Amino acid sequence: MKNHHPVTPKEERLAQILAKIKGRDFRLTPQRLAILNILAASEDHPSVDDIYKEVRNRFPTTSIATVYKTIALLKELNEVLELGFPDGSNRYDGHRPYPHPHAICTRCRKIMDPEISSVDELSEEMKKKTGYSFSFHRLDFFGLCPECQKNSRK
Amino acid sequence: MKNHHPVTPKEERLAQILAKIKGRDFRLTPQRLAILNILAASEDHPSVDDIYKEVRNRFPTTSIATVYKTIALLKELNEVLELGFPDGSNRYDGHRPYPHPHAICTRCRKIMDPEISSVDELSEEMKKKTGYSFSFHRLDFFGLCPECQKNSRK
DNA sequence: CATATAATTGATAATAAATATCAATAGATA
DNA sequence: TATCTATTGATATTTATTATCAATTATATG
Numbered sequence: 490m491k492n493h494h495p496v497t498p499k500e501e502r503l504a505q506i507l508a509k510i511k512g513r514d515f516r517l518t519p520q521r522l523a524i525l526n527i528l529a530a531s532e533d534h535p536s537v538d539d540i541y542k543e544v545r546n547r548f549p550t551t552s553i554a555t556v557y558k559t560i561a562l563l564k565e566l567n568e569v570l571e572l573g574f575p576d577g578s579n580r581y582d583g584h585r586p587y588p589h590p591h592a593i594c595t596r597c598r599k600i601m602d603p604e605i606s607s608v609d610e611l612s613e614e615m616k617k618k619t620g621y622s623f624s625f626h627r628l629d630f631f632g633l634c635p636e637c638q639k640n641s642r643k
Numbered sequence: 644m645k646n647h648h649p650v651t652p653k654e655e656r657l658a659q660i661l662a663k664i665k666g667r668d669f670r671l672t673p674q675r676l677a678i679l680n681i682l683a684a685s686e687d688h689p690s691v692d693d694i695y696k697e698v699r700n701r702f703p704t705t706s707i708a709t710v711y712k713t714i715a716l717l718k719e720l721n722e723v724l725e726l727g728f729p730d731g732s733n734r735y736d737g738h739r740p741y742p743h744p745h746a747i748c749t750r751c752r753k754i755m756d757p758e759i760s761s762v763d764e765l766s767e768e769m770k771k772k773t774g775y776s777f778s779f780h781r782l783d784f785f786g787l788c789p790e791c792q793k794n795s796r797k
Numbered sequence: 798c799a800t801a802t803a804a805t806t807g808a809t810a811a812t813a814a815a816t817a818t819c820a821a822t823a824g825a826t827a
Numbered sequence: 828t829a830t831c832t833a834t835t836g837a838t839a840t841t842t843a844t845t846a847t848c849a850a851t852t853a854t855a856t857g
Contacts (some may be wrong), residue, residue, distance in 0.1 A: 516852085555807070573781065614757075623786035630775065671834080
């Protein structure tokens with residue numbers, strides 16, 4: 490079982506990204522591939538440093554600059570979503586790069602990706618009323634998750 | 644015509660904020676009042692530096708640290724909304740502090756505040772599906788404004 | 798398969814936004 | 828008016844990100 494056509498959604502996604510990269514005379518380096526895989530695989534929302542630490546498990550010489558550069562590339566290709574935290578740092582969502590909102594706990598930092606049907610309507614309304622052509626977005630709600638709510642009531 | 648009860652929405656708003664400040668043994672300093680007025684008056688979305696420059700017209704000794712501290716206070720009181728730019732810097736919206744989306748041009752940096760009716764539904768759905776209690780949010784769409792779209796088509 | 802070209806890496810310096818520090822100042826209260 | 832303590836202002840520090848550039852290496856080509 491070696492080279493084969495993509496079957497799972499994840500493999501398909503990865504294949505698409507690779508096609509995009511090859512199509513624009515970017516090069517496919519092992520570091521990039523590793524970062525890509527980490528992002529595509531992670532169900533949570535890693536920081537640059539999280540990603541950095543994980544890549545170094547497989548490629549111990551990887552520089553943090555490479556992580557930043559790869560993420561910048563993926564942002565440009567619209568294959569990763571950047572969540573801006575109020576403290577100035579960022580998190581990355583490589584899982585569902587189309588518009589979707591996050592629920593972010595400001596205490597424990599837990600992030601949820603609920604399925605929200607009204608997003609499409611919102612996007613549509615925004616496009617109609619502004620005339621903008623959007624390429625990315627941040628739809629993030631900040632507050633307390635259910636657990637932290639309990640703990641804060643004494 | 645000196646001290647009088649608030650009549651315009653803006654005056655009312657300001658009066659509310661002042662009440663909040665007094666209620667929590669914060670002090671009402673001239674610098675704070677000036678920053679507050681700037682934010683309440685500005686129809687666009689100033690950066691910290693924009694605000695800093697404007698305060699210094701009236702209070703030339705004002706420090707940038709004071710601007711940061713005042714904005715932090717207003718964020719805490721939920722009286723100003725922070726927009727995170729992809730470049731890491733922030734903009735501030737003191738005009739409509741309840742949930743509303745922005746359309747941000749990544750080329751000319753123009754920001755629009757359209758009236759979007761589906762936001763309420765989105766907020767409601769988010770609350771129901773996550774159980775979070777939200778205190779602030781970022782609903783920002785990034786892309787090209789109509790003018791920059793024209794200019795980019797050769 | 799060997800080679801040439803140019804994109805990319807890795808190490809580190811530079812930048813920039815925001816926060817922390819702390820003595821001096823000045824609101825608020827009695 | 829005097830006291831108390833939050834706030835200011837100046838600056839140092841922190842932290843995230845970007846820039847720089849020589850060395851490396853992916854890719855195309857002969």
